[in-house]
Amino acid sequence: MAVALATLATLLQLDEEAHRPGDAFSPWSKADGWRANLDGGHLLVFDENGRRHTVTARRLSEGFEFEFAGRRRQVKSYRREGYRLTVQVDDATVAGSAVRLGKRIEVFLPGEHHALQLHDPLLQELEAEARPGELAAPMPGKIIAVLVEPGDRVERDAPLLILEAMKMEHTIRAPARGRIARILCRVGEQVVEGAELIDFEVES
Helix, strand or coil, X not given: CHHXXXXXXXXXXXXXXXXXXXXXXXXXXXXXXXXXXCCCEEEEEEEECCEEEEEEEEECXXXXXXXXXXXXXXXXXXXXXXXEEEEEECCXXXXXXXXXXXXXXXXXXXXXXXXXXXXXXXXXXXXXCCCCCEEECCCCEEEEEECCCCCCEXXXXXXXXXXXXXXXXXXXXXXXXXXXXXXXXXXXXXXXXXXXXXXXXXXX
């Protein structure tokens, strides 16, 4: 339940963060379609000691719906007292504390401590987490477009393909100037997180 508490703690700061567009730590400072009073979804990605948690958060008429780890969970009610959160998730009541320090969220549950790092999946560091020669899927999804061909030379940040995940589209971009050696996926293919998508040759 640490992920649910971290997500809720982040969402509860949405309104005040929206009033501080210059906040370097704010995932809400960009005009990405999320509004506090609408039902649109927002994608959050947390990293916990190398393990990634991808959450789609939707505001409902009452509470929220969080989709992660292959399940949908409804936050039916919550109470916040400082850092303390008491949350009803589905039919369970969870009590703990969530402390946000910039992009880091410390979650304390009975007998547990979780340190999660909040990422923005729209940034390139998550769109193309690539070592030289490798472009991997940042999360499970479906390839909906391949924008390059083997042999193409591209500049840094050039769009290479589009991955649909959690009902959102994510553009995989070139991590550096280089050449497309091989394309290891095809349009319509479902890929798992970490699957190599493109054999990429970095050029100096």
